[in-house]
Every structure is written in structure tokens, then in C-alpha cells.
Amino acid sequence: MRYKNAKMLVYLTSILGILLTVLFALRGILLP
Amino acid sequence: MPTNYRTQRTLWIILFLLLVFTPLGVLLTGPEPTASRSIWVDISVGLGFVGLALMALQFMLTARLKWVKRPFGSDLIYHFHRQISIAAFFMIIAHPLILFILDARYLRLLNLISAPWRARAGVSSVILLILVVLSSEYRKKIKLPYGFWKFWHGILTTIVVATALVHIFLAGIYVSPENPIIYALWVVYSAVFIALLSYTRIIYPLKLMRNKFEVSGLKQERGESWTLSLRPKNSKPMRFQPGQFAWITAWKTPFSDTEHPFSFSSSAENVDTIDFTIKELGKFTATIKDLKVGQDIYVDGPFGAFSMDRYPDTERLIFIAGGIGITPLMSMLNTMVDRGDKRPVKLFYNNRDWDSLTFREEIEALQKKLDLEIIYTLEVPPEKWKGEVGYMTREILRKYLPEEWVQSGSHIFMCGPQIMMDIIEKQCLQEGFQHEQIHFERFDFV
Numbered sequence: 001m002r003y004k005n006a007k008m009l010v011y012l013t014s015i016l017g018i019l020l021t022v023l024f025a026l027r028g029i030l031l032p
Numbered sequence: 033m034p035t036n037y038r039t040q041r042t043l044w045i046i047l048f049l050l051l052v053f054t055p056l057g058v059l060l061t062g063p064e065p066t067a068s069r070s071i072w073v074d075i076s077v078g079l080g081f082v083g084l085a086l087m088a089l090q091f092m093l094t095a096r097l098k099w100v101k102r103p104f105g106s107d108l109i110y111h112f113h114r115q116i117s118i119a120a121f122f123m124i125i126a127h128p129l130i131l132f133i134l135d136a137r138y139l140r141l142l143n144l145i146s147a148p149w150r151a152r153a154g155v156s157s158v159i160l161l162i163l164v165v166l167s168s169e170y171r172k173k174i175k176l177p178y179g180f181w182k183f184w185h186g187i188l189t190t191i192v193v194a195t196a197l198v199h200i201f202l203a204g205i206y207v208s209p210e211n212p213i214i215y216a217l218w219v220v221y222s223a224v225f226i227a228l229l230s231y232t233r234i235i236y237p238l239k240l241m242r243n244k245f246e247v248s249g250l251k252q253e254r255g256e257s258w259t260l261s262l263r264p265k266n267s268k269p270m271r272f273q274p275g276q277f278a279w280i281t282a283w284k285t286p287f288s289d290t291e292h293p294f295s296f297s298s299s300a301e302n303v304d305t306i307d308f309t310i311k312e313l314g315k316f317t318a319t320i321k322d323l324k325v326g327q328d329i330y331v332d333g334p335f336g337a338f339s340m341d342r343y344p345d346t347e348r349l350i351f352i353a354g355g356i357g358i359t360p361l362m363s364m365l366n367t368m369v370d371r372g373d374k375r376p377v378k379l380f381y382n383n384r385d386w387d388s389l390t391f392r393e394e395i396e397a398l399q400k401k402l403d404l405e406i407i408y409t410l411e412v413p414p415e416k417w418k419g420e421v422g423y424m425t426r427e428i429l430r431k432y433l434p435e436e437w438v439q440s441g442s443h444i445f446m447c448g449p450q451i452m453m454d455i456i457e458k459q460c461l462q463e464g465f466q467h468e469q470i471h472f473e474r475f476d477f478v
Contacts, residue, residue: 002105002337006112009045013052013086014119020056021078025071027060 037342040103052085055221058214059206076130077206083123084196087161088221090117090189091228096236096332105337106277106293107474114168121165124196128158150202157195164188177315179290186289190229197222237286240330243267247327248305250320255388257311257356258320259297262329269303270331272296273341274367275360275445275473278333280308282316282323286330292316295360295447295473296334297391300341301370306331309390311356338473340364340445347441350433351379352424352456354448355390360473361447362391369401376403378432382424382448385412407432424452426459438464447473 023030056078092100093113101109131138141151164185167174171181200207200218207218249261264270270278279291298307310320323329338360340346351361358381365377383389389408398404409420409428420428444460446453453472460470 002108003111006108007115009112010115010119013049013116014123016049016053017079017082017086017119017123020053020060021075021082024056024060024078025074 037103044100044103048089051089052082055085055214055217056081058217059211070134072130072134076127076134079123079130080127081200081206083120083127084193084200085221086116086120087124087189087196088193088225090120091193091225091232095228095232098335101335102337106335108337111474117168118165121161124158124161128154148202150199150204153195153202154199157192157199160188160195161192164192178292179316183289186233193225197225233287233289240281240286240332243331245306245329245331247323247325247329249325250323252321253309253390254392255311255356255383255390257309257390259307259309260320260323260329261298261305261307262331263305265328270306270333271303272300272306272334273339274300274364275339275341276334276336276363277360277473278306278308278331278335281330281332282327283319286332290316291330291332293335295336295363297359297362297366299366299370300363301367309356309359309362311390313356336473338445338447338471340443343443343471345441346443347375348437348443349375349377350437350442350444351377352382352444352446352448353379354382354424354446354452355384357446357448357473358390358395359447361445362394364445365395365398365402365404369398374403376405378405378407378437380407380409380424380428380432382409382452383411385410386414386417405432424456424459426462429456429459429463433463440466440469442469444470445472446470450474 059081090113093109104112128138141147142155144152144155147155167176167181168185171178197218207215209215244265244267245262246265247260248263249259251259251261253259272278275295277293277295279293281288281291284290294308294310296306297309298305310317312318312320340349349364351364353361361379365379367373368375368377379395381389381395386392386408395404395406399406407420407428409422409424410417411422413419413421442465444465446456453474457470457472461467
């Protein structure tokens, strides 16, 4: 269970990292 | 699980995510760089920033900071370190790959002779990172000795992060004095990185050298194992929870970075002398029998979350040992004797044969002092053996665990070969145990 939770945190960090990167790249369009 | 560990874990995870994403988050709100850049260049740069922040944070995870490891357990921290490093690796490697696909002229930067220093630093960092990841993933397959790998892993990863930091400062597009907040942030990250490195490589080994232990006894056990007894030489006794482990350095100083993890096998209630029972399985463990009484030993610990003390509400204890995996459980049993703990215990002890059962006589003797039932399962039983034969199975569990043992007050602690624990964990879940009731110690986490 502990190991599964650790894996979930790896996925969460990776997904958040990619989303934030895309937001960073598109900040000129998406952000005011 | 005591609530304070849960709260600490939550706070550490929030801090971890903040540290990973703050650099990119700050860039989002800051001014756009003056140079005209495509979306794909920014994706490449963004992934690089997240990957580098993740990589630098690995030094916090793997530094010997007990307050970081205590809420999680070292095995989990190393498991996470391995997995998140692979995620960071793909993000970092994507940074140059996207640039190469975008414009083939970037490939010229691979020429370390003609490339500018910012590219030299970046390319060196990525090449060394590839080497680090491959050597870690395939260490066992290519039979790299653990001590050799560990030494170079420490050095190479330091160069990887240091050169990557040099790269972002020299590139100067986002991290430049014109963006003071992001510039200051990366200066702080670099300073923390240097501080952690100094602590791990200089201050901590010095601390260990000042707190020496010495060999007070060495006893041969069944199953090609040795019990190494240590007493503090010029340090305070080491308090630990039964089931935990410590890193031991013998023959060399702590600066050599060649320590090995071993579980305590003695009682946590008697710490004037601490015991580690070690099976001869490799190059280092084969030298244990050559240690001399009075010889200096450096002990770094305690570490680990595998302990019955972390679950004080437990009413019934189920211990499952495979081979030398008996050691942390032996510590729990010895501690229970010293505490006069009368909670019922069922010990399933799986081993190859009767003669190589480590602590056989000691465990038999404990039956008189504890409410302890022992169930041996032997792969190669002696003649006229009436006990269980082969590996642990669901049938054996069912046979010896009445229904009341599969209730919330029961906790399972198991230690042994990974494959054994994976199978038994599944069997226990099928029998109705909850994930929260099953705890295991991995010997192969390093």
C-alpha cells in the first residue's frame, strides 16, 4: 500500500509538471 | 499509525510539491523573456526546470536527515527516489531532444570543443545523467559491486546537478539578474544544494566518527550468519524501535561512503549492547566474521518504519519470516520479553532446512516467556518431519489463523525475500486482511 501511494505521488508530480510546463509555454495565450 | 506521522507525511509531500514547482510557477507570473521564442522551446525549457528541481531535491531525500525519513521509512524514501528520478530523467532528456527536433542547428552544441560553456555544462550534465540512470537501473544485471556503484553514484549525481545549475545560470535567458525573483530563487536552491552536500559528505561523517561503537562480541549462528554485538565507545547508547535497522561501516571511515544496512536483532529495551545478525551473502558480509573484539565500527541509525511500536493498538501479532528475514522479528520478540508483553504472537518461519534455521534454539526458548506459537515451513524437511513443508501458502495461513486473527486488531509483520513477501501479501489480502494491517521490510531497497 505504501509503495502504491509512492507511485501515485510520482504520477501526480509528473502530470502536474507536464501541465505546468504546457501552461508556461502557453502563458502568452492563456494568461491575461 | 499515530496521527503525527500522517500529518508529518502530508506536510512533507506539500513542501516537496512546492519546491518542485515554485521555480516554474514564479516564471509563469514573471515577465516574458525578450527574445522571441516558440511554444516548443518553452515546453523544452519548462520540462528542464521541473526535471532539474526534482533532481536537486533528491539530495534532500537521500541525505541522512532522520526527520525527513522518519514519517515514511527509509525503504519507501529510496523506492520513491528511484521512481521520481526516472520521471525527472525523462523530463531532462526531453529538454535537448525537443530542441534538436525543432532545429537541427542545436545539434552543433553537442561538440564540446566548439560549443559555448553554457552548452558544455548542459551536455555534460545530460551525458552523466544517462550514465547514472543506466548504472543504477542495471547495477545488478551488469554485476557492479554495490560499494563501487554507491561511491560513483554520489559523485556523478553531484556533478550532474552542479553542471545543470551552471547551465541555467550561463544560459541566462530566464535565470538572469533581470528577473530578480527567479534569479534569487535559483541562487537559494544552489546554496541549499551545496549545504546539503557539505552536510552529507563532511559534517555527517564527522559526527559519526565522533560517536564510535566497538565490537564487543561475535557469535556464529545457524544458517551461515553471525551476530555482531556492539557497544558505544564514546557515544550515547543508540535508542531504536524493534524492527528498525542501521547503516554500518566497518574497516573504513564514514567518509568512504561504504555503509551497509542491517536490522537490529537485539531488544530495544537493552541498548547498552546492540546486536546485528548478518548472513554471509556478499563481499562485505563475508568479512563480518573477521572483525575483532575492540575494533571500531560506525553505526548510523536508527532508520525504518518496520516496527510494532508504530502500531501501539495492535492486539495480535503475526510475524512471517523468510530465512535471515527473522532478524528484525527477533528484535521484536526479544523486546516483548523485556517488556513483559503478553500479547499473542504467531510466528511463521520459512527456511530451506531445519539445521540452518537462524535463532532456532533462542526462539524455542522464547516460547516459555511469551504467548508465542511457532509454525515452521521447511523447503527440505528432515526425515519424519511432521510440520509444514514447502513455501508459505494461503492454506497454511488459513490453517493457523482462526477467524478472530483476521480482524482489525491484528497486524502482520513480514521480512524475507521480495518474491516471498509479494506472494504472501496477496494471500493475506485474499484472506481478508486490509492493506493497513500488512507491514514488510525490504532488504533489497538499496
